[in-house]
Amino acid sequence: MKKHLSVLFMLMLVGLLTLAACGDDSSDGGSDNDNTDNSSEDNGSDEPVTLTFFSSDGAEKTFDDPVAKKITEATGVYLEMDYPVGGNDEAIPLMIAGGEYPDLIFAKGDLGKLIDAGGVIKLDDMIEERGDNLKALYGDQIDRLRNSVDDPSIYQVGTYGVENQPLETSGTFQIQLEVLRELGYPEIDTLEDFEAALSEYHDMYPEINGQSTIPLSLQGSDWRWLITVGNPAGFAGGFPDDGQWVIDNDTGEATYKFVLDEFRTYFKWLNGMNAKGLLDPESFTQTQETYISKLSTGRVLSVADQDWNIGDARSALIQDGMENRTFAPLPVVLDESKTHQALKDYGFAGGWGIAISSTSEHQEEAFDFLDWMASEEAQILVNWGVEGEHYEVVDGERVMFDEVREKLETDANYSKESGVGYYIYPFPQWGTAAVDSNGQSITRDNKEQVIEGQLAPEKDALAAYGMELWIDWFPAQDELEISNHGAAANFSIPSGSDLQIIQQRADDITEQRITEAILADPAEFDGLWDNMLQELEDAGVEQLNQEMTELTQSVRELWGTN
Amino acid sequence: MSKHTTTVTVGGTASKNARKLTVASNRQSFFKRMMSQKMLIAMSLPFVLWLIIFRYIPVVGWLMAFQDYKPQNGFFGNEWVGLKHFRDLFNEPTFFRALENTIGMGVLGLVFTTLAAITFALLLNEMRFLKFKKLTQTISYLPHFVSWVIVANIVTTMLSIEGPINGLLTSIGILDDPINFMAKPGMFWGIVTSAEVWKSTGWNAIIYFAAMAGIDPQLYEAAKVDGASRLRQMWHITLPSIRSVIIVLLILSIGNLINIGFEKQMLLGNNIVMDKAIVIDLYALNYGIGMFRYSFGTAIGIFKSVVSVILILIANGFAKKIGEGRVF
Structure with a gap:
């Protein structure tokens, strides 16, 4: 008996030792690999450095398309791209909890959390010493990259173009070209005009391609509530896009936007649309897939959405030969007294950008990579693709191959497969007004390109209205003030702060109650709206406004725009 | 000595x-x-160790609920704030709504999935044609392996305005106009429960079915001799024989009543029904870890554990009283 027991103990001991040994083995192996990595760089061999890159807006993709190969060739960097699975916004907190960071992080609004946790490094010195391309890119706007008044360091190199001149709008109401044509290209400036056009066409054609016509469809069942329900209300009210806020450009005073009267007016109109059967009854329950497939059938007359959210539907419509069922943007406002702010110049937005992690073993390579991405050579590559493969130079000007342009227009996956245009966002980026050393536009979206890219029915409509571009329909950029605080959506809000918690509460209330109010009987609308205002007040909306005002003013102080 | x-x-x-x-x-x-008993003790030792390492040591993390925890400060470098996070929690109206929904959907789910599983096992047990029986059993537990993401898509498509259920109801004249089921807050609990019943009946029935297989056939023969019909046999032999299994499983699941997860509610819910769809875990996700408030999230976790323990004690006491297979 005793013998057996000791044998058993021996076995257990051996087992435990083996386990422990295995553990050691693996960690040894890991550091061995790292060592070889380092030494290969030191030797200056051709082996590219692999940098891990997490992008909050990323998708599954390997870094092996033609453009990516060129980038690796020029910088010696191979990117291993990671992305949040299933649109999950816990990725950054989980990363912090685990304490393991990728080399490069595009965290969007969560950058503040990374700074709090010490997960990212300050870039000021590196920019000063070796960031010539970045310095040239940001110029005097570089202050906008700074973190806060209390900690005015630079932790990230910003997303979004510097020096922008909008050529397209996005996020406003959009109407089918066919509706405009059928109704003889009417003037549509106000909600009233818009509704009249929709209902007139709906009466004429209750069915399209054998399925019932849907005059207006929204996608309010998930976070897209914000872009298809919340933001269009702000545009109609003549406010620029500051997320959930309306901010006075002179004083920097911020107001949680849904308490304003303009919003009551807008949603009352939407409630009326619903009562008259002009709003898709599935607007708040359908999934994104259902929504896109509905739009792709061509039976939805109008939407209020961002172009990037409905790109798949546009490609499908063009592919099915229904170019006339694609959408044109509308400068619709509540009434004539409002000015549509779609072309507003927010300045360089700052706020969001790519940071380098504190645990990265390749911080310098990562920085040099980001700096190279801001260079002229890189910007032409990411915008236009590879010379001879995607574009050619004719008489000193870049011309995209027809085939490539057509694919970019119609094939939703082409950009991802070829890399053309795929690496512009969220890297440092020249804006639409920027030119290269030959005086040519760096981005593909110059005026000529936009005009060339217009579809035939689009050209007809523009000609009928006597315009060159759709933006000619909107109040011009120089009529609007330049924003002194960029865009509120890019503010970094301290995690776990009252501001964040109360805003989450307020957003939960508004998303629910406004949805309820839209779908309610019109007689009940005002009562429901008043209840919502009361609920917002109870949730502390006044404190919220006050804290946001303070934050806005500190941003203005940091940027020197106060 | x-x-x-x-x-x-x-x-x-x-x-x-x-x-x-x-x-x-x-x-x-x-x-x-x-x-x-040293042999037995030696053999159980690894499992006890496992239990201590993975189930008891992590409880130390509960201390976080009494701090303003920030990961960069390390575990003991944070400010102690006493019951602040619990006070915050109990001052939050949304939390109580979430609690109500959690318990509501938890109880409905428990009652209906148990009833459905027992009924299904009973019917299957009565089936005499062996091949068909095996096939039915296999098919019926397949939904268990389908992810909630897919189930939610099936449910929303079936119930949409242009979906097959509305099509059927309007074509046979029960409804005049299609109903947007997913937009009715009053129906949300029902929809979640039905989806859960569909998904879990076959799987849950396996254990009852196994228990029924162990019943002494002599009992049935005796009952037959006494002239009992098949319904009578089910009522007086099959059900009493699996009574203790039913009660043990019930006690175990009552403890988990509050841990119903959030996938179903998050995937099936939308802004219209959110009042009925927000559950504690979803709340903890949105207002806890999603905002980087580890301490607040931990406070929610502690609250849930306390509720679970109380529920288990009540259920166990009840089982003791009726003299049936209790857990401890």
Whole structure:
């Protein structure tokens, strides 16, 4: 008996030792690999450095398309791209909890959390010493990259173009070209005009391609509530896009936007649309897939959405030969007294950008990579693709191959497969007004390109209205003030702060109650709206406004725009 | 042996000594028993260790709920704030709504999935055609392996305005106009429960079915001789024989009543029904870890554990009272 027991103990001991040994083995192996990595760089061999890159807006993709190969060739960097699975916004907190960071992080609004946790490094010195391309890119706007008044360091190199001149709008109401044509290209400036056009066409054609016509469809069942329900209300009210806020450009005073009267007016109109059967009854329950497939059938007359959210539907419509069922943007406002702010110049937005992690073993390579991405050579590559493969130079000007342009227009996956245009966002980026050393536009979206890219029915409509571009329909950029605080959506809000918690509460209330109010009987609308205002007040909306005002003013102080 | 003697001599009065002696002899028999079972103890040791390492040591993390925890400060470098996070939690109206929804959907889910599983197992047990029986069983537990993401898509498509259910109801004249089921807050609990029943009935039935297989066939033969119909046999033999299994499973799942997860509610819910769809885990996700408030999230976790323990104790006490297979 005793013998057996000791044998058993021996076995257990051996087992435990083996386990422990295995553990050691693996960690040894890991550091061995790292060592070889380092030494290969030191030797200056051709082996590219692999940098891990997490992008909050990323998708599954390997870094092996033609453009990516060129980038690796020029910088010696191979990117291993990671992305949040299933649109999950816990990725950054989980990363912090685990304490393991990728080399490069595009965290969007969560950058503040990374700074709090010490997960990212300050870039000021590196920019000063070796960031010539970045310095040239940001110029005097570089202050906008700074973190806060209390900690005015630079932790990230910003997303979004510097020096922008909008050529397209996005996020406003959009109407089918066919509706405009059928109704003889009417003037549509106000909600009233818009509704009249929709209902007139709906009466004429209750069915399209054998399925019932849907005059207006929204996608309010998930976070897209914000872009298809919340933001269009702000545009109609003549406010620029500051997320959930309306901010006075002179004083920097911020107001949680849904308490304003303009919003009551807008949603009352939407409630009326619903009562008259002009709003898709599935607007708040359908999934994104259902929504896109509905739009792709061509039976939805109008939407209020961002172009990037409905790109798949546009490609499908063009592919099915229904170019006339694609959408044109509308400068619709509540009434004539409002000015549509779609072309507003927010300045360089700052706020969001790519940071380098504190645990990265390749911080310098990562920085040099980001700096190279801001260079002229890189910007032409990411915008236009590879010379001879995607574009050619004719008489000193870049011309995209027809085939490539057509694919970019119609094939939703082409950009991802070829890399053309795929690496512009969220890297440092020249804006639409920027030119290269030959005086040519760096981005593909110059005026000529936009005009060339217009579809035939689009050209007809523009000609009928006597315009060159759709933006000619909107109040011009120089009529609007330049924003002194960029865009509120890019503010970094301290995690776990009252501001964040109360805003989450307020957003939960508004998303629910406004949805309820839209779908309610019109007689009940005002009562429901008043209840919502009361609920917002109870949730502390006044404190919220006050804290946001303070934050806005500190941003203005940091940027020197106060 | 020397140990026992020392305890005795240290004692003061005679009566005390007597008691010490009994304690000592008890202890002696305890050691004796332990030695006689050393093999068993050695074999259970790894599992006890596992339990301690993975189930008890992490409880130390509960301390976070009483701090303003920030990961960069390390575990003990944070400010202690007492019950602040619990106060915040109990001052939050949304939390109580979430609690109500959690318990509501938890109870509905428990009752209906159990009833459905038992009924299904009973019917399957009565089936005489073996091949068909096996096939039915296999098909019925397949939904268990389908992810909630897919189930939610199936449900929303089936119930959409242009979906097959509305099509059926309007074509046979039960409805005049299609109903947007997913936009009715009053129906949300029902939809979640039905989806859960569909998904889990076949799987849950397996264990009841196994219990039924163990019933002595002589009982049925005796009942048949006495002229009992098949329904009578089910009622008087099958059900009483699996009673203890049912009760043990119920007690175990009552403890988990509050841990119903959030996938179903998050995937099936939308802004219209959110009042009925927000559950504690979803709340903890949005207002806790999603905002980087680890301490607040931990406070929610502690609250949930306390509720679970209370529920288990109640259920166990109830089982004790009716004299059935209790858990402890």
